[in-house]
Amino acid sequence: MRREDVNNMPETSRESETEARRGDGQQREPGSRPSHNVVSALSQLADDNLMLLRNISTGLAIAGLLLIARSIKLITKFKSASEIPPRFIERNVSLRGRVHSITEKGLEVEHIPIHLPVISSLLFNHKDASMSPLLVHLAGVELTAEGRAWLQKNLVPAQTVWLKLISRENDILHCLVSQSRGSIWTYCMNEEVLMLGLARTAPITVLPSSRFYWRLHKRLHRAEVKAVRKGRGLWKEDSLWERASKAIRDSALSRLMRRIFKKT
Structure with missing residues (x-):
């Protein structure tokens, strides 16, 4: 259609064509909404349960360490x-x-x-x-x-x-x-x-x-x-004086002198 023809179209025809295009767009929108809603729901669920998942993983790690510590008697x-x-x-x-x-x-x-x-x-x-x-x-x-x-x-x-x-x-x-x-x-x-x-x-x-x-x-x-x-x-070895003194104490003369003094 030439531009002159479009300009010469009645006002009512152009309005009906615009409404038809809007109707086609509204018919296509419901088909894309479900996928968008599923992704949003999954993201929200992950955000809400992120702390729970972290607590579960931490608990499992601590439980594993407890079992290892008990088995090897690390802290007994x-x-x-x-x-x-x-x-x-x-x-x-x-x-x-x-x-x-x-x-x-x-x-x-x-x-x-x-x-x-x-x-x-x-x-x-x-x-x-x-x-x-x-x-x-x-x-x-x-x-x-x-x-x-x-x-x-x-x-x-x-x-x-x-x-x-x-x-x-x-x-x-x-x-x-x-x-x-x-x-x-x-x-x-x-x-x-x-x-x-x-x-x-x-x-x-x-x-x-x-x-x-x-x-x-x-x-x-x-x-x-x-x-x-x-x-x-x-x-420890005795000094020369200590060895000499010990030899004198253990000598026969010294023992004899001790006996004599005991009798007197």
Whole structure:
């Protein structure tokens, strides 16, 4: 249709054509509305339940950590040697403890488990006030009375130590006991008492075929050799005057003179 013809069309014809176009548009709109409404509804549902989904995922993660912590006894407080899993001793796991006392039987150490803020509070609703210390012996060491007194002086109650598990004998743990010195350095009490001549080396109750046994035996033997060379403690040699005095006291003439004076 030419432009002249359009311009010459009656007004009523043009209005009817416009209304027809509007009707076609209104007929096409209902077909697109359902898909738009579904997308909007899904988006709104996701927004409303986003916090719920996050809480569920967080809960599942915490539950998984709880199961792992229980299975490996990560945060369990051991109150006796029999409660410690055999794999801990086989792998020479280190436990943290707090010194309670030092007696003739050995060191009494309270185990301090690993503390995880969320998991520990969920597993233990209240703080365990009971205290049952572990009985610990210095592995590979035979203490003297002087050595025990030295430990009592240097391992005061409530002091934190590390216990490297070596073996278990009934309800006694044989360990390497380490103490922190500053923020970085630690030193082994087993080696320390040997180097000071306050103890002798003793048999280690581990498999002699293991590489760890020979490394530990070498460490302790080297510490004892240092004390012997420097004449410390048990290995201290008497001076010339002390040896001469002892020889005179033990001589036959000295014994005879003591008898004579006793009779008179």
